[in-house]
Amino acid sequence: MVDADQTFVIVGGGLAGAKAAETLRTEGFTGRVLLICDERDRPYERPPLSKGLLLGKEERDSVFVHEPAWYARHDIELHLGQTVDAVDRAAKTVRFGEDGTTVHYDKLLLANGAEPRRLDIPGTDLAGVHHLRRLAHAERLKGVLAALGRDNGHLVIAGAGWIGLEVAAAARGYGAEVTVVHRGRTPLDSVLGPELGQLFADLHGEHGVRFHFGATLTGIAGQDGVVLAARTDDGEEHPAHAVLAAIGAVPRTGLARAAGLDLADPADGGGIRVDERLCTSDPDIHAAGDVASFPHALFDTRMRVEHWANALHGGPAAARAMLGREVVHDRVPYFFSDQYDLGMEYSGWAPAGSYDQVVVRGDAGRREFIAFWTKEGRVLAGMNVNVWDVTEPIQRLITSRAPVDPDALADPRVPLESLAP
Template sequence: MVDAHQTFVIVGAGLAGAKAAETLRSEGFTGRVILIGDERDHPYERPPLSKGYLTGGADRDSAFVQQAPWYAEHDIELHLGQPVVGLHRADRTVTLGDGTNLHYDKLLLTTGSEPRRLDIPGTDLAGVHHLRRLAHADRLKNVLASLGRENGHLVIAGAGWIGLEVAAAARGYGAEVTIIEPAPTPLHSVLGPELGAVFTDLHAEHGVRFQFGRRLTEITGQDGMVLAAITDDGEEHPAHDVLAAIGAAPRTALAESSGLTMADPPLGGIAVDASLRTSDPDIFAAGDVAAADHPLLGQRLRVEHWANALNGGPAAARAMLGREVSYDRIPYFFSDQYDLGLEFSGHAAPGSYDQVVCRGDVGKRQFIAFWLREGRVLAGMNVNVWDVTEAIQHLIRSGRPVDPDALADPAVPLSTLG
């Protein structure tokens, strides 16, 4: 039985928002819980969009956080297909696109991020795609299958995680793939030059063509359909479809318009403390949109990965209930490409580390890479090596210097180094 003594509103019905609503109920909150999303689909997880669902290895329903009846069974009021167009802090209300005003006692913003757009001629053509929403994945899955049947060409702008995962999926369908990337290696800003070559070789072995040091300048077409993608060296690359995979931007318009404090560029996002509270004591933020003070790493971070939504939503929910919260999860993500699986833990921005140490066989793509500063582990990536995430995260948490030679030696258990 819902007690209307308090109303908690969650704006953003993705993984973070859904897990926050779930946590409010599991932690005993008996007030109204209102979950608002601008998509018509029930809350879903995003990794399948570029992994299992896109490749055909998992069905569509596997992406959903809960089955549809679960929300009513737990007295969670769902408003789907409804954008929030106004946040009025003075009277603690939000306005939906249909004009409805909803009061809140506590508000959680889990508005996520949106794909960055190519600012070049031709992006209005029918064969230009982005991948952020389930509807995008529905469409792209059909496109990849069609390209595979017809020996069609996909050009991908960007060799980040999404670009590479879609490339792997496209090759699985038999499509021809060319990746245009301004940096000298894939994942250059994430892994640095030391590890990018691993992914160049992986995808080249599967028939992907790379154009490094190049940018798209135009997409040409005829009768509304894509014909080619032109790079800044004047080369024309045949294309039937183009995927823009050049990153994502936090969806902060609602928070900005209400006067909440934002994180400084280039980080961006809504500034929150270690309890995920914004500059307004009644408003919290979690997931992609939240730029949080990380109590362990000693810096403000905005993490655009599944694990941050999975864990950040519940942490914010507990803070909304008045619990003591210090959100200090080690950033974590995973990726699957062909027969390569990996997990990455930690944070090692370009220029923040002075050494990269590998244990295992990089050539066979079965290894662990560590990013170090002054002998302390900042991050670790295990590639086709499993059940080591806990040990890697322990090394990061400890903050103690480790012997690089011992770190590189597979005979030395990781558990003895921290």
Template sequence: MVDAHRTFVIVGGGLAAAKAAETLRAEGFTGRVILIGDERDHPYERPPLSKGYLAGNEERASVFVQDAAWYAKHEIELHLGQSVTALDRAGHCVHLGDGSSVRYDKLLLATGAEPRRLDIPGTDLAGVHHLRRLAHADRLRQVLTSLGRDNGHIVIAGAGWIGLEVAAAARTYGAEVTVVEAESTPLHRVIGPELGQLFTDLHSEHGVRFHFGARLTEIVGQDGVVLAARTDDGEEHPAHDVLAAIGAAPRVSLAESAGLAVAGAAEGGGIVVDVGLRTSDPDVFAAGDVVSAPSPWGAAAGGRIRVEHWENALEGGPAAARAMLGKEVAYDRVPYFFSDQYDLGLEYSGWAPPGSYDEVVVRGDAGKREFIAFWLGEGRVLAGMNVNVWDVTDDIQRLIRSGAVVDKDALADPGTPLGSIGG
């Protein structure tokens, strides 16, 4: 039975929020746990939205962290489809969109991020999409099915992870795909130009068309329906649908209006937290995509980083929950994410955007798309990406954590065990 002497409130309906609630109960917290989410669906995981569920390989029910009965069994109070409009730190309460208020002893902000919008004419047309929420994926899955059946065409603005994963799903359905990207290669801001061509080749082999060095300037329509997408170099691409996949912005307005510290744009934005995921208010914590956390690893060593990936929510939610319970927490995970595109699977650990590294060392056969790439700075491994090579993440992350200068010849040699490198 719940003891109402303490109330912990979680704002957010994603993986970080659900894992935090799960951890509070697992750690023996007997007070009230209230989870407030602005979507009507129960908390779910986001990777399937651009991968298995979108591609038609997974059922809708598979995306949920827990089923509805689990929350009732563990006496976690759900306020779904409900927005939080204000945070009153002095009064220790949050105000909801329906005019009610909920008091808290400890508060966790897991508000996530929102897709960036195209600021161009035509975005109000039917057939312009974003992909962040389950409802978006539901709609886009129907769209891709229809496009594949009718030989329809989708234009994707952005060749980041979401853009490429949706391109792969669209081609699986048989839709025609054009990707418009401002940089010269896909994934430029994550992996740099050295390996971007690999993804250009992969998608081109599957029939995706790329238009690099350009941005969308207008979506053209008739009778409210998309007909084409125009770019700043004068090109026009036929389209029945357009997807904006140009990144996401942390949802910090609630924290900002309450006077909590928020990181600047140079650090990726986000709510500023310490290593224990505490905000500038000792009774307010944050986790997941919205967090700007200290980073001791890779190119962000000594600075801050905001990570928008599944593993950060999976591990950050429980860490924040333990910190809310007064336990010592040092959240220092090496950033990690994964992607699946056609028959290519990869895992990436660390953080090494262009300009932060000196060179890229490849171990294996990049031509066959079976290799590990390492981004080095001053001889130290800042990040590593294994492509169709498995069970090496622990070794890659060990090299990143060690900060040791490595033997580059050994690093590139598949015959030298990774575990023996770096001391």
């Protein structure tokens, strides 16, 4: 029975942690709630960091999950700039802050996210080498891109994933020269495959981005702390005044590992291993957001999802599970991206090797279409590009698991709603 004498602790001040705290209160929990964040900014949403905020189209205050007074008004103890360095499962305590404050918990939520994967090459200590994960990173990078644009400067981006491409688009918007170095054959090859990855290569190429495929950075040259060039493993050297490392993120599992919690296999994306209720191997500890590896029955696999929607829904799901509610975290994965005049939404899960066909509905040449990744006629994922208000029928096609006639799927004259049972 949950009552006012209980203490729930949330580690991590991102969207998942903030929405978990909100849900505890809306579900009627009257006990003590601590939200501990190692950043000095209150919880915020990350998509604007590589989109509207970076482009200067959104104000800083627009990224925060709640207004400053919300936490006190809902009796949430918000500890900013505080790192949790130990979880004692036997004593059910967490230790945090420079003074080693120790607090007892009845339930604990680990929502401490992921951190940027680092380039392990010479020159990464130069001032012009950047990552993009936190609000402070975005604010700094925004100034860098503006300066590069004014001075005809060059940005080299390591990695052609979503962050790399969104920053490339922003940099071109400021007028900076951009080169993207990527070891794959096309951008986003591990997510979209070559069929759709080439579309993004063409899009960025039309906007002046140069790609160097099939290569990786081996060193960053500089002088007096300033970046001058970036070298690749095939002997090429690209002029650079700044370098962005956009080669993925690593789940922050150190705290869980030290506490003896079960972790997922790194080959499956790593993370803290949880069940469908987002409960770890300790019944009093849950995990949500980027750090959690959960089983998804619909796709018959374990997955770790680093996207906004997973944090938005995972935090509340974990909070309800902590309160003893019946919970199954099985939302269809969803994310979105904006690059130049291209807007897209992606629903589902279709990593490389999991599908046997890509079906396109609409005009890919005009970049107004929906792509479906299918296996044996079943839709695994769908991506709508500059076509809107179709997420619901796409997700119904995915969750139905019913075979769909590929000709009907490709025909814009056949309503999507008619294809899902």
